[in-house]
Amino acid sequence: MPADVHGLSSGARKQLIYAVRRVLRPIVRLLLRVGISFDEFADVARGAYIESAIRDRAGTIPLTRERIGFITGMSRQQIDSYIDNERPRPRVGPSLGRVASEVLHRWHTDPHYLGPYRIPLELEFDVPQDRCIQSLVQQVNAKASAGKVLEELLRAGSVTYFGEKHYRAVARWFITSGYLSPHQIEDFGDALAHLSQTLEYNGNLTDTENKRLERSVFADKGIPRSLLPSFEAHARARTLQFLEEIDDWLARSASAESSGSGPRVETGVNVFLYVEPTPDQERLSALVQPRREISALRISRLPAR
């Protein structure tokens, strides 16, 4: 997915518009579920367009507001309004869920919190001071409330009570369930943005050798629906094993103590299972109530002007 693909064939352009239609569908499904209307969506999208035109620009032609208007097809007023009133964008810090994920990771990989055979130690909430839930959370995010993080981990079932005072990590992964949470929303945006970045990187023709890992395995002509749960269970078990290996590698290789203080980049691996929806076969008009026209009778009853 190159940043600049001018000169697209008409087939490619058509494909691009259809691709965006596909990508938007699950996003819009989520937005409709939480009551975000098209106008609100368009407002954010307009901002994303202007931001991209400015921040992701390529080439050496000086960027003027007129040029942004030309590139995006927006009016000068819209451009000015967005740039000059750069609204205080919602600044959101890492969600509690993200902190909880990192706490679990550290609990399973930091030797200070591991017992024999690298099994995570059972911890008390605040004693001893250097090896407890509080110190663990503190190391991950000094601003986070250890009590809230622990509550989140207990609710997700990743941590359980052990005796009267201790807590045990029973899962290496933090998976939220039920109601839409900030963590889920954050994960939604992160995952889509990460995949977009990888696809974009791989579309860069100047470096054809070093493509970033992005691979799929799929069932040729699908699998019987009845086998889906078995496949999901198998894929999940195998993926957890795979991610634990990756996690161990990262913990071994990437700890701040062992790898100096040079520049660092955020990186990771994501695995997901998909199930393609049934193709849309019916026309939209067949799925809504027929159009109701104003009857001649009602028209005749309208008062004459």
Place this chain on the structure above:
Amino acid sequence: MNSSYLRDYLVSTLRRALRPIARLLIGAGIRFDEFAHLARGVYVETAIRDGTGTPGMPSRARIAAIAGITRSQVDNYIDNEGALALEDPTLMRLPAEVLQKWHSTPEYAGPYGIPLELQFDSPADRCIRSLVALVMPDADPRVALDELLVTGAVVPSGERHFRAVSRSFMMPDPASPEVIEHVGRILSRLGSTLEYNTDPRHSEKRLELRIAADRGLPVELVPEFEKYARVRATDLLVELDNWLSPYASDELDSANRVDTGVNVFLYVESPVPDEPLASLLARAGSARG
């Protein structure tokens, strides 16, 4: 949970998710109005196909109210079939499936499961032509072979044979319809899984897991990480492929089947400073042009 707090997260997420899409569209010369027209249509389509939360067939007025779109616009998308971009499938999936068959069908594998070297059309029951026909009977085997040769997944062996040297298919031209179709397909698959998992009606969540380096990874370690992840991911995918292969047979009942799969990707975030837009413009030569 405070709902405005949740909404802030959502708006922030939306902005993050839309930015690469906007970048791609701008790069392709597609202006905002065209995008907005498409997005408006997706709103109408989604409200209709995925439900409005009320039983029965929705009215056009209800769709307009839910989506926040005028009634005449709703009518336009419903009554004009061409108002929304239609699917125009490419043959992108064909070479990938041919490779998969070549590696997993016993007739095309030699000792230890290594794919046999094949000629183009002989013997008739074990050649490139028969292999392609196994995947898509009406496809042109020459086109499929050319795609595989161009990407390097298959190489000539001697004068007449071809050898599969990779189990996976990488597409060559980033501006080709095939690549764009791939991008749309993969992103929408991830989007669907993520959306499925946020729906409280689904108590069993779909597999979607991520592992990240806490506080990042030193830049110099990234190539080593990529190498390690690639090897481990290949093992994972080959194993899942082997699990799926027995169920791909044409002899099985084709009704009531679902298209499913697993995707693995590695990401590296490029840290972009979030400076005010006005200052970026000033630096580029125009404070207020």
